[in-house]
Amino acid sequence: xxxxxxxxxxxxxxxxxxxxxxxxxxxxxxxxxxxxxxxxxxxxxxxxxxxxxxxxxxxxxxxxxxxxxxxxxxxxxxxxxxxxxxxxxxxxxxxxxxxxxxxxxxxxxxxxxxxxxxxxxxxxxxxxxxxxxxxx
Amino acid sequence: xxxxxxxxxxxxxxxxxxxxxxxxxxxxxxxxxxxxxxxxxxxxxxxxxxxxxxxxxxxxxxxxxxxxxxxxxxxxxxxxxxxxxxxxxxxxxxxxxxxxxxxxxxxxxxxxxxxxxxxxxxxxxxxxxxxxxxxx
Numbered sequence: 122x123x124x125x126x127x128x129x130x131x132x133x134x135x136x137x138x139x140x141x142x143x144x145x146x147x148x149x150x151x152x153x154x155x156x157x158x159x160x161x162x163x164x165x166x167x168x169x170x171x172x173x174x175x176x177x178x179x180x181x182x183x184x185x186x187x188x189x190x191x192x193x194x195x196x197x198x199x200x201x202x203x204x205x206x207x208x209x210x211x212x213x214x215x216x217x218x219x220x221x222x223x224x225x226x227x228x229x230x231x232x233x234x235x236x237x238x239x240x241x242x243x244x245x246x247x248x249x250x251x252x253x254x255x256x257x
Numbered sequence: 258x259x260x261x262x263x264x265x266x267x268x269x270x271x272x273x274x275x276x277x278x279x280x281x282x283x284x285x286x287x288x289x290x291x292x293x294x295x296x297x298x299x300x301x302x303x304x305x306x307x308x309x310x311x312x313x314x315x316x317x318x319x320x321x322x323x324x325x326x327x328x329x330x331x332x333x334x335x336x337x338x339x340x341x342x343x344x345x346x347x348x349x350x351x352x353x354x355x356x357x358x359x360x361x362x363x364x365x366x367x368x369x370x371x372x373x374x375x376x377x378x379x380x381x382x383x384x385x386x387x388x389x390x391x392x393x
Contacts, residue, residue, distance in 0.1 A: 136292065146294040149282075164334070164335035166335070169305065
């Protein structure tokens with residue numbers, strides 16, 4: 122996806138979270154020596170989210186293993202739930218918890234539209250979840 | 258301060274936090290329609306920090322009231338401790354909790370070197386603090 126398209130999707134998500142009472146922040150563009158971080162971090166005093174965002178026009182998105190590992194590591198250190206936020210063109214956002222992202226070919230993980238619709242949460246479900254549900 | 262100098266200071270702080278086992282992230286540059294966010298957010302599963310960073314060559318730094326208010330609001334919504342991280346040239350970092358930032362002239366808040374040395378925490382103190390200490 123284009124850089125601008127990605128940034129616009131992230132901004133949209135930050136505003137959606139803000140409208141639900143969360144504080145959310147976009148990460149600085151990946152500089153040369155920057156440590157890995159997710160695209161968006163959000164908190165509402167009870168729950169903290171680390172979200173890798175994708176805005177795509179295809180019906181599936183592959184993720185290199187290191188992108189998945191970096192999200193996992195950041196979220197674990199930070200104390201946040203690790204999510205992939207994926208916005209298919211002309212459709213709304215889906216949020217897939219990292220535990221539900223499936224291994225695809227080789228070292229790639231994959232989220233398909235079908236998988237996102239089945240396993241993913243809508244935005245309303247994401248922000249409505251309680252901490253307890255994710256910890257069990 | 259120059260934009261680059263500010264970014265370098267933020268990167269340094271993100272690395273320092275990372276080296277102590279925290280996850281930390283720099284905010285994206287303030288875009289035209291971006292909601293206010295602090296320069297750095299960090300977490301270690303027990304504590305969450307929202308940090309506004311300054312790298313300065315003078316002995317004091319003024320902050321407009323809205324910058325202070327925005328940090329307070331973000332930290333409150335997010336569930337993070339609000340800190341000003343200030344790095345005087347040729348000196349180490351000092352961290353002043355928002356509750357300890359004093360009102361200066363008019364609508365400006367001010368942190369002087371003397372105030373930072375007296376009221377501020379060193380980096381080691383900041384990351385060594387326990388949640389309980391800040392909550393009481």
